[in-house]
Amino acid sequence: MSSFILVNPSQTHSNKSSxxxxxxxxxxxxxxxxxxxxxxxxxxxINLKPKPDKANIGIDxxxxxxxxxxxxxxxxxxxxxxPAELLTLExxxxxxxxxxEPPPATFLILTTSQPNRLIPTVRSRCHLIFIKEQKxxxxxxxxxxxxxxxxxxxxxxxxxxxxxxxxxxxxxxxxKETSYTPKQRRLISQxxxxxxxxxxxxxxxxxxxxxxxxxxxxxxLKSS
Numbered sequence: 001m002s003s004f005i006l007v008n009p010s011q012t013h014s015n016k017s018s019x020x021x022x023x024x025x026x027x028x029x030x031x032x033x034x035x036x037x038x039x040x041x042x043x044x045x046i047n048l049k050p051k052p053d054k055a056n057i058g059i060d061x062x063x064x065x066x067x068x069x070x071x072x073x074x075x076x077x078x079x080x081x082x083p084a085e086l087l088t089l090e091x092x093x094x095x096x097x098x099x100x101e102p103p104p105a106t107f108l109i110l111t112t113s114q115p116n117r118l119i120p121t122v123r124s125r126c127h128l129i130f131i132k133e134q135k136x137x138x139x140x141x142x143x144x145x146x147x148x149x150x151x152x153x154x155x156x157x158x159x160x161x162x163x164x165x166x167x168x169x170x171x172x173x174x175x176k177e178t179s180y181t182p183k184q185r186r187l188i189s190q191x192x193x194x195x196x197x198x199x200x201x202x203x204x205x206x207x208x209x210x211x212x213x214x215x216x217x218x219x220x221l222k223s224s
Contacts, residue, residue, distance in 0.1 A: 002102040005084065005118065005126040006031060006111040025169040026161075028080055028109055035129050039156075040107075042163040043075030050086055057081065059090040066094070069103050076105045084110035085117035092122050099125040154209035162202035168195050171208075180212075187211050 008023055023031075025045055033040050048065055050057050065079065081087065087095070087110075095108075099122060102108055108126075115123060148154050161167045171192045174180075180188065191208040195201065 001036065001127050002106060003099040003108045003126045004032065004035065004110070005115055005123065005128050006109050007113070007115050007128060007130045008111055009113055009131065023082070023111060024173055025080065025166055026173060028111065029078065029166060031129055031131065032078070032107060032109060035127070039160055040078070041076050041159065042078050042166055043073065044077040045163055045165045046077065046079045047165075048079065048081045049083075055086070057084075057087045057091055059088060059094055062087070062091040062094045066098060069098065069106060073103065073105045076107070079106065079108045080111065081109070082111040084112040085114045087118070089119065092119050096121055096125065148209055148213055151210060151213070154213060155206055157209060158202050158205035161205055164195065164201050167201050167205055168192075171195065181215065183215050184212055187215070 006023070006028060025047065029040060029042070029045075046065065046068065048057060048061060051061070069079070099108060110118070110122070110126065112118065115128070148157065161170050171188060174188045175185075175192060187208060191204060194204050
């Protein structure tokens with residue numbers, strides 16, 4: 001089971017690069033991990049969206065994607081196509097073989113608010129994941145670092161988000177949060193800058209998570 005349609009009722013179907021109702025990469029990863037009941041160790045995340053000057057995701061973009069996927073992956077990789085209802089008919093048909101038999105260690109997720117706009121042969125090749133609005137809001141509020149109590153948990157979380165793009169999306173989410181102390185917010189902002197410096201992503205996240213644990217207002221740290 002490697003091909004999925006993630007049905008997000010709040011998602012907009014426009015060619016804008018982002019929208020407040022669209023899912024963050026980290027949320028997509030979380031829903032996938034919960035669905036397959038497996039922690040992901042992603043080496044690469046590929047986001048396929050309409051080009052800024054286009055209203056749809058066309059056949060040329062899909063062909064470029066399939067060329068990338070023809071090369072052997074260095075590890076687990078994730079392809080997110082969003083919003084999937086903007087795929088042209090030709091683009092959807094071009095994806096059929098890959099959706100049916102994805103390359104090794106590759107997950108494909110089509111996010112959409114209108115799965116009925118995808119052709120039946122696409123839908124039949126994918127496992128459907130439905131997001132209820134209240135679950136989506138809970139997912140946005142729940143930040144993984146809030147639950148960190150031990151250094152062991154911090155190491156595991158850093159390993160989970162060691163892909164640079166996934167780590168970057170996670171840190172951008174944390175920057176938006178208002179419940180951190182000023183000291184914690186400075187640490188998060190510093191980490192966002194460090195990710196642009198080609199440092200080791202996993203070690204950079206570990207250092208951040210360790211510091212967030214140590215700088216909790218009411219520290220109840222458990223040894224591990």
